[in-house]
Amino acid sequence: MKTTIEVKKLCKSYSDIKAVENINLSVCLGEVFGLLGANGAGKSTTIECILGTKKQDSGTISVLGMNPQTERKKLFERVGVQFQEVNYQDKIKVIELCEVTASLYKTSLEYADLLKQFGLSDKLNSMVNALSGGQKQRLFIVLALIPNPEVIFLDELTTGLDARARREVWKSLSELKAKGITILLTSHFMDEVEALCDKIMILKKGKSVFYGTVQEAIAASPYEKFEDAYLWYTDEEVENESL
Template structure:
């Protein structure tokens, strides 16, 4: 299987300590890879270093065989990114935002088809700031797919969606995977991780404490359910469901 994302001995530190500590991972074309961990475990810094928006202290990263810092312009055309919190002009309409986003790329996907796929066709002429939380979340996923990317990064992709909308997003992502698109995602919903991810990595204090399949994670723990296994790996059993 062709490797689309390769990370070797990635390290990044701040004044208060190591955010990412000698991380290694390899993601193949068409795989859905889940990066998991409690808040502050190093997920965001890892993704930022992989994307090249933060420079690592040491280690190497390649996406589609390219250095994300040195070859950013080439990668820009082939990678889609959706962040949990995105900020746009207050009065921009959905259609305008999609058109502006599409204009940034040489070969953009048909945003109207994506808008329809994610159930937002009746919101094309609505102002983005007036959308509900779930509608905004779906729009942000659409924006990540407008470049017609080979690799997509999704951060907490179904936060704010109801059960039906979440299942619809899952179906759409499964369709993307079937087309050979590589997806790297973060999520606090363990049912989502089980449904979507081919492989996962669990981070704790910047270190990988598990990498493999969901089934392997459960088998290597004293638990039968993945959510319980995840809590066991991250020692969150006593913290309630705050981060799940």
């Protein structure tokens, strides 16, 4: 199967702190890949290096066959990104934000269709800062989908959503996967990871402590439930800071 994202021996430090060390991962076309770990484990740094917004100290990265450092503009046209904490100006409407986002790309999907898919059609003329947390989260996913991307990066995509809305987002992502779109996501919801991810990597203090499927993660742990296995791998209570 065609490889969409390839990371080999990725290392990145801040001063004398090793944020990520010797990370190797491969994501194939149409796969959903989960990058997991406690706050400060190195997830954000890994994604930023993959996107080319931060330069790695060593190692190689390829996304859609391109180097994210030297071919960022070309890559930008084919990648969608949604981050958990996004700041937009206060006085902007949903329709205006969608139009601005669409204008950044040579080709884009009809944002009205995406808003309908994510239950936001009636919010077209609402101010972004007037939306609920869940509505904002759905809007950010819509913005990531506007460029009709081949690869999507989603950070804590269902934080702030109720159970029904989370299931609706899962369904939408499953439909995107069926179309051959590759998805790399982070999540702290283990039921979400189990429902969506083909493969996962669990990070702890910048190092990979597990790489494989959810079932393989359970099998290699002393536990029968994935959430228990995850906590065993990460020892979460010792991770406090975000890198």
